[in-house]
Amino acid sequence: MSPVTLPSTTAAILYGPRDIRVEERNLWPPSSGHAQVKVMSTGLCGSDRMFLPFAGSERVSSFFALVHYYSHGRNGDFAVRAPLVLGHEAAGYVTAVAPGVTHLKVGQRVAIEAGISCRSCKHCDSGRYNLCKGMRFCSSAARFPHVDGTLQTKMNHPAFVLHPIPDGVSFELASLAEPLSVLLHASRRAELRANQSIMVFGVGAIGLLACALAKHRGASRVVAIDINQARLDFAKREGFADEVFCLPPPPSSSSAPSSHSHSHSHSHAPPPPKTNGASHSTTKPTPTTPKEMSDEQLRMAKESAAAALSAFSSSEGYDIVFECTGAESAIQMSIFCATTGGRVMLIGMGTRAAYLPLSTAALREVDILGSFRYANTYPEALELLSMPSPSSSSDSTSSPSSNSEQPTSPSIPLPLPVLAAKLVTHRFKLEDTKKAFEMLAKGTDEAGGLVLKVMVGSQDEGY
Numbered sequence: 001m002s003p004v005t006l007p008s009t010t011a012a013i014l015y016g017p018r019d020i021r022v023e024e025r026n027l028w029p030p031s032s033g034h035a036q037v038k039v040m041s042t043g044l045c046g047s048d049r050m051f052l053p054f055a056g057s058e059r060v061s062s063f064f065a066l067v068h069y070y071s072h073g074r075n076g077d078f079a080v081r082a083p084l085v086l087g088h089e090a091a092g093y094v095t096a097v098a099p100g101v102t103h104l105k106v107g108q109r110v111a112i113e114a115g116i117s118c119r120s121c122k123h124c125d126s127g128r129y130n131l132c133k134g135m136r137f138c139s140s141a142a143r144f145p146h147v148d149g150t151l152q153t154k155m156n157h158p159a160f161v162l163h164p165i166p167d168g169v170s171f172e173l174a175s176l177a178e179p180l181s182v183l184l185h186a187s188r189r190a191e192l193r194a195n196q197s198i199m200v201f202g203v204g205a206i207g208l209l210a211c212a213l214a215k216h217r218g219a220s221r222v223v224a225i226d227i228n229q230a231r232l233d234f235a236k237r238e239g240f241a242d243e244v245f246c247l248p249p250p251p252s253s254s255s256a257p258s259s260h261s262h263s264h265s266h267s268h269a270p271p272p273p274k275t276n277g278a279s280h281s282t283t284k285p286t287p288t289t290p291k292e293m294s295d296e297q298l299r300m301a302k303e304s305a306a307a308a309l310s311a312f313s314s315s316e317g318y319d320i321v322f323e324c325t326g327a328e329s330a331i332q333m334s335i336f337c338a339t340t341g342g343r344v345m346l347i348g349m350g351t352r353a354a355y356l357p358l359s360t361a362a363l364r365e366v367d368i369l370g371s372f373r374y375a376n377t378y379p380e381a382l383e384l385l386s387m388p389s390p391s392s393s394s395d396s397t398s399s400p401s402s403n404s405e406q407p408t409s410p411s412i413p414l415p416l417p418v419l420a421a422k423l424v425t426h427r428f429k430l431e432d433t434k435k436a437f438e439m440l441a442k443g444t445d446e447a448g449g450l451v452l453k454v455m456v457g458s459q460d461e462g463y
Contacts, residue, residue, distance in 0.1 A: 011152035012433035012456075013083045020086075020434045029096065030156045035104050036096035037112060037157055040171035041457040042150045043089035043178070043424075044440060082146055086139045087456070088114035090150035091165060091174035101159040111174045112150055113161035113181075113378050114138040130185070130375040151433055151456060163378040166386040169417075172455055176420050177381040179205055182347065183213045183322075184381055185374035190320050190345040194218030197314070199337055201225050202324035203235045203244075205423050205453050206347060210322040211240040212420060215413035216384065223312050225333075234450060238422050239414045245308045294355040301329050302357070305336035317342060326350025332357060340364045347371050385417050423453040429463045430456055 009027040014020050030036045090112045094104050104110065117124050118134035129135070138157075139149025148155065165174045183206065192198075198214040200207050203226045214222045224241040226232050232244035287293040309315055317339035323331055326348030334344045335357050344366060361368055426445060428436040436454050444451055457463040 007154075009152050009154040010430060011085045011148070012087075012430060013085055014080060015083050016080070018437075020437060022431050022433065025152070027154055028156065030098040030101075032098050032100060033159055034098050034156045035094050035101055035110075035159045035162055036154060037092045037110060037162065038095050038154050039090050039092040039112070039150050039152060039458065041091055041175045041455050042087040043172075043175040044087070044436060044454040044456060080141045080146070081144055084139065084141060084146045085148035085151050087149035087151035088137065088139045089175045089178035090114075091171040091177075094162070095154060097159065104159055104162060104164075109165040109171070109174070110162040111165055111177045111378060111382055112138075112157055113163060114149070114178065115373060116147065116158055116161060119160075128375055130373040151430065153430065153458065161378075163382060166382055169382065169386045172424060172457070173385050173417060173421060174382060175455065176209075176423065176453070177378055177385060180209055180213070180381040180384065180420065181374035181377035182206060182371070183209045184377040184384075186210075186322065186345050186347050186371040187213055187217070189369050189371055190322075190343050192217050192219075192320060195220045196319035197221045197339070199223050199225065199318040199321045199334075200241070200324060201321065201330045201334055202348060203228075203231045203240070204324065207322070207324040208235060208240050208423060208452070209420065210324060210347070211235065212416050213384075214320075214322075215240070215419070216416040221314075223314075223318070225308055225330075230450065234452075238419070240419060243312055245311050247304060247308075297329065298332055298355065298357055301332035302336050304329075305333040308333070309337060316340075319343070320345060322347060324348045328354045335361050335366055335368065338364075338366045340366070343367045343369060345369050345371060385420060387415070387417070424455055425450055425452045426454045427463050428454065428456050430458065432456075 006026040006028065008024045010022060011025050012020050012022050013025075027036075092110065092112065094106050094108045094110060096106065097104050114137055115130065116136045116138075117129035117132040119129070121132055121134060123129060123131040123133075136143050136147045138147050139151075140147065163177070165171075192214065194217055196214075196217075196219055198211075198219045198221065200210045200214075200222070201224075203211075203224050207224065207226075211222050211224060221243075222241050223243045223245065224232060224235050225245045225247060226235075227247050227249045229246045232241075232246055235241045236244050287296045309317060317337055319339055319342050321334040321338045321342065321344045323334040323344060324347045326346075328351045330348070331344075331346065331351065331354050334346075338344050338361075341364070344361075346369065356368075360366070426436070426439065433456055436456055439445055439451060440454060455463070
């Protein structure tokens with residue numbers, strides 16, 4: 001009797017730092033409660049490494065983690081202890097379903113939600129499953145055995161976190177439901193609504209999606225801050241932001257970065273803004289103690305925030321500030337840039353401990369909110385990616401245009417799916433996954449072009 005031959009899947013497997021191998025693996029039938037999916041598109045988002053303000057890291061826990069896992073074989077405290085398939089922003093179609101799975105059928109197109117919660121703890125019962133302590137997240141080494149990610153041709157996944165894709169939404173666009181979910185969750189916590197003024201720190205993929213979602217919700221004005229002028233030019237030219245402000249880059253560090261995920265999160269206070277007045281002859285003593293250095297950094301952050309608000313002609317500040325970098329100096333500036341009674345939404349995760357102007361926040365009732373991943377967002381994210389912006393037909397919610405010399409920045413917001421599609425700058429086949437990660441680690445392509453969202457996909461999708 002001949003042995004049973006199992007079908008196989010092709011996977012891009014991480015064995016160690018910069019060691020990705022494309023190999024064949026056995027593909028088992030889906031177990032109870034699972035479905036098998038042919039993965040058509042996986043989004044990578046290590047590009048944030050290139051344009052993070054103040055050398056912070058944007059969403060270290062998942063997005064930037066991909067590059068750290070690839071470059072160092074670890075992300076912060078989480079080291080890869082066994083070969084691991086990376087990737088967590090993905091979409092495909094169902095090729096098999098296990099008995100008992102009734103809401104999916106073979107051939108159905110689905111977006112893959114990477115987090116697998118326990119569905120029985122108090123957080124899951126209350127609908128906040130993103131806080132589940134038993135959460136297993138695809139492509140993360142936080143738990144062992146690891147849960148493989150989506151950089152493979154076929155995979156089995158729990159059916160309850162497979163979401164039908166609306167007609168007209170491509171696999172590539174559906175892959176963006178994951179990062180968009182991050183912003184949906186954050187915007188719910190920040191109570192984002194029409195006619196609010198919005199500031200975004202960091203124009204990586206998450207920051208740009210924050211701008212796009214604010215536009216979709218009918219924000220009165222959306223501005224963005226970064227240290228990379230080319231990225232800011234992109235944000236304004238393509239209709240993500242109404243106005244942008246470029247801060248001076250942080251001073252270069254003489255020490256080589258470590259393999260820890262927070263090594264790119266050093267807190268550099270931005271240099272004070274230049275003034276047109278005469279220079280002062282009196283020089284201040286150089287701060288020497290930790291408190292003196294922290295106070296000086298806080299002072300410089302306040303001055304830089306004032307310079308940004310002046311450049312935007314917004315002395316009162318902004319209703320909601322989305323902080324998408326995780327850098328300490330950017331968090332400090334966010335508090336100074338929020339209006340009285342406003343909110344600062346912390347999305348970036350890069351600073352373990354930050355020295356903050358809490359008295360400034362308390363006396364002005366500026367709420368500082370945190371956001372981690374997402375919960376119950378995928379259906380709305382996919383719906384948003386399939387529809388035009390409701391504010392595109394309303395003059396009352398159009399963003400004011402303060403630069404008539406930039407005709408490509410529309411006064412009427414572009415539909416959110418149009419903006420989201422602009423994030424995809426590069427595409428690779430699965431067998432070229434290593435090349436994709438090398439480019440992400442570098443931060444630019446061979447021509448020095450912008451690297452925002454990289455898609456790795458199947459040949460069937462045209463890659």
